[in-house]
Amino acid sequence: MVRYLAVRSVQAAAIVFLVATLTFVLLHLAPGDPVIASTESTLVRREVIEQQRRNFGLDRPIHVQYLRYLRNLSRGDLGYSFRERRSVWHAVRERIPNTLLLATAALLVMFGLGMLIGAVQAAVPRSRADDALSILTLAVYSMPVFWLGLMLMLVFGLGLGWFPVGGAVDQVLYPHMSLLGKVGDRAVHLFLPALTLGLVGAAVTARYQRAAMLDVIRQDFVRTARAKGLSERTVFLKHALRNALLPIVTLFGLTFPLLLSGAVLIESVFAWPGMGKFAVDALHGRDYNVVTGTAIIAAAMVVLGNLLADLLYRVVDPRTRESS
Amino acid sequence: MNPLLSVRHLRTSFETNGSIARAVDGVSFDLFPGETLGLVGESGCGKTVTALSILRLVSGPTGHIVKDSVIEYQGTDLLRLPPRELRRIRGAEIAMIFQEPTTSLNPVLTVGTQIAETLRAHTKMDRKGARRRAIELLELVGIPDPESRVDDYPHQLSGGMQQRVMIAMALSCDPKILIADEPTTALDVTIQAQILALLAKLKRRLGMAMILITHDLGIVAGLADRIAVMYGGQIVEQAPTDILFQHPQHPYTEALLKAVPRIDRPTTRLAAIPGMVPRATKWPTGCRFHPRCQHVWERCRVRMPDLLTWSPEQHSRCWLVEEPERRQE
Numbered sequence: 001m002v003r004y005l006a007v008r009s010v011q012a013a014a015i016v017f018l019v020a021t022l023t024f025v026l027l028h029l030a031p032g033d034p035v036i037a038s039t040e041s042t043l044v045r046r047e048v049i050e051q052q053r054r055n056f057g058l059d060r061p062i063h064v065q066y067l068r069y070l071r072n073l074s075r076g077d078l079g080y081s082f083r084e085r086r087s088v089w090h091a092v093r094e095r096i097p098n099t100l101l102l103a104t105a106a107l108l109v110m111f112g113l114g115m116l117i118g119a120v121q122a123a124v125p126r127s128r129a130d131d132a133l134s135i136l137t138l139a140v141y142s143m144p145v146f147w148l149g150l151m152l153m154l155v156f157g158l159g160l161g162w163f164p165v166g167g168a169v170d171q172v173l174y175p176h177m178s179l180l181g182k183v184g185d186r187a188v189h190l191f192l193p194a195l196t197l198g199l200v201g202a203a204v205t206a207r208y209q210r211a212a213m214l215d216v217i218r219q220d221f222v223r224t225a226r227a228k229g230l231s232e233r234t235v236f237l238k239h240a241l242r243n244a245l246l247p248i249v250t251l252f253g254l255t256f257p258l259l260l261s262g263a264v265l266i267e268s269v270f271a272w273p274g275m276g277k278f279a280v281d282a283l284h285g286r287d288y289n290v291v292t293g294t295a296i297i298a299a300a301m302v303v304l305g306n307l308l309a310d311l312l313y314r315v316v317d318p319r320t321r322e323s324s
Numbered sequence: 325m326n327p328l329l330s331v332r333h334l335r336t337s338f339e340t341n342g343s344i345a346r347a348v349d350g351v352s353f354d355l356f357p358g359e360t361l362g363l364v365g366e367s368g369c370g371k372t373v374t375a376l377s378i379l380r381l382v383s384g385p386t387g388h389i390v391k392d393s394v395i396e397y398q399g400t401d402l403l404r405l406p407p408r409e410l411r412r413i414r415g416a417e418i419a420m421i422f423q424e425p426t427t428s429l430n431p432v433l434t435v436g437t438q439i440a441e442t443l444r445a446h447t448k449m450d451r452k453g454a455r456r457r458a459i460e461l462l463e464l465v466g467i468p469d470p471e472s473r474v475d476d477y478p479h480q481l482s483g484g485m486q487q488r489v490m491i492a493m494a495l496s497c498d499p500k501i502l503i504a505d506e507p508t509t510a511l512d513v514t515i516q517a518q519i520l521a522l523l524a525k526l527k528r529r530l531g532m533a534m535i536l537i538t539h540d541l542g543i544v545a546g547l548a549d550r551i552a553v554m555y556g557g558q559i560v561e562q563a564p565t566d567i568l569f570q571h572p573q574h575p576y577t578e579a580l581l582k583a584v585p586r587i588d589r590p591t592t593r594l595a596a597i598p599g600m601v602p603r604a605t606k607w608p609t610g611c612r613f614h615p616r617c618q619h620v621w622e623r624c625r626v627r628m629p630d631l632l633t634w635s636p637e638q639h640s641r642c643w644l645v646e647e648p649e650r651r652q653e
Contacts, residue, residue: 226379227379227414228442229415229442234441319479
């Protein structure tokens with residue numbers, strides 16, 4: 001186990017290093033820089049721009065800038081945000097909880113709803129209900145996530161007025177709310193973005209879950225369970241479902257990158273003050289350090305998510321627990 | 325003596341791509357208390373489907389048991405039992421072990437859990453009691469160190485040990501009938517002998533009846549009191565074991581016995597039965613064995629014989645019973 005974690009840590013460090021390098025190089029090769037991007041007027045004098053570039057070290061050759069960035073990174077310093085005028089870490093830190101909240105809620109929707117739908121379908125395969133749910137999941141799966149978000153916003157936010165259409169809290173009233181009120185306010189703000197982000201994943205999960213269940217239900221040990229005189233309920237929930245979890249855990253590991261890239265879109269659509277929206281805004285402003293920093297943090301989250309999936313695998317499947 | 329189990333004109337069909345496979349096509353037999361019946365035949369002859377039909381384990385949208393079949397256990401027809409009451413028979417009165425122990429055990433549950441859940445489904449035992457009984461059962465089937473093995477997962481055991489677990493599970497509620505479907509086919513030869521010896525010993529000790537399904541005549545020779553030979557979804561010959569081995573009446577039984585290599589006689593080549601088992605979607609007309617039979621004549625091609633009585637104890641589905649002079653040497 002210790003050895004396993006050590007190997008995984010080295011892998012994680014290598015991945016983070018690669019992500020940092022790629023992002024850094026691609027950004028610097030793209031036209032424009034933070035000084036130009038922040039200068040709205042063309043009347044600013046050339047000398048002022050040059051001066052600013054010198055201040056930030058942007059006039060140095062790219063490899064010098066890169067080595068300096070790595071040196072800072074190795075000390076845990078993500079650099080300075082040109083737009084926020086403070087350190088990247090400080091700016092990102094207050095946005096991470098929002099993204100984590102959104103991602104966790106979306107995960108719950110994705111796996112809770114998805115596994116439920118898939119299991120229901122597998123319980124009555126090739127029935128009308130199964131067919132209807134298959135069509136529904138395929139339809140949702142085919143929708144672009146931002147479009148789905150806009151539609152939900154249109155119907156439930158603007159049309160019916162049940163949910164707010166943007167932000168994480170009510171900007172005006174939130175500070176004056178009771179604790180319970182604050183929780184409620186966060187919940188109603190969270191609902192639509194989390195649903196949007198989770199629904200597409202739920203459709204994928206449902207299709208996986210259905211296939212996995214139908215695969216398991218045909219296996220010999222399910223027949224054994226029936227031959228023992230167990231009820232269909234026990235056969236389904238105890239014997240079949242536990243085994244059908246294995247492919248779902250694999251899916252769980254693959255989900256994190258999708259979840260974070262989805263968050264980038266959803267946070268922009270719903271004006272959700274998270275890391276994704278921050279990164280997109282930073283990209284438009286060529287805020288080099290913020291883009292690279294958020295990419296690194298996202299990479300770290302993906303690596304952690306995969307580690308979590310691996311550990312879950314060990315919980316679910318005793319055959320992977322061997323020799324540790 | 326009344327039979328414990330009476331199977332009458334059992335028909336089980338599967339629907340595959342529009343065509344119907346009549347896997348079991350009119351099987352009838354009796355099983356008496358304490359008796360071992362061997363069900364013998366090549367792959368695809370309907371042995372396993374017969375066994376699964378008894379506990380109504382032929383499920384899914386494709387397979388079904390045809391309506392007028394009867395499977396009577398101690399006077400009640402299992403085919404007409406509501407699911408709830410059928411579950412009380414499954415595992416408690418009639419238990420089953422399967423060909424592949426590796427895939428027949430649930431990989432994510434410990435063997436103790438799997439044995440205990442059978443006990444808890446059929447008795448009022450609590451969790452602790454069921455676990456204690458599971459350990460006793462593991463000991464009964466000869467698993468060393470049962471106190472620690474009870475917490476093992478199936479993959480931590482060898483194939484032979486896994487089959488012992490299956491046997492422990494099947495015997496947990498003292499069933500009156502044990503159906504063993506090719507219980508040793510997936511195992512090494514030496515392990516096969518151990519498992520068979522174990523089955524014979526436990527059967528004697530617990531006094532249950534057994535249906536032993538196998539393609540291996542050597543296995544039934546030592547264990548079965550009576551043998552039913554299956555071909556093409558039907559029983560083609562039924563007789564007490566010694567009579568069947570000494571005076572087989574059906575040409576298929578005869579050919580099967582000839583195909584067993586002997587070490588007490590010089591043999592130059594192995595005898596095989598020419599041709600292949602016909603497909604269940606398209607049985608031959610007349611006698612189903614006629615395309616492979618060396619005695620075949622016109623009548624065999626046109627009409628299927630019933631299971632004809634050769635002697636009170638021996639029945640053969642062959643026209644030779646009526647026209648023995650047709651037999652060619």
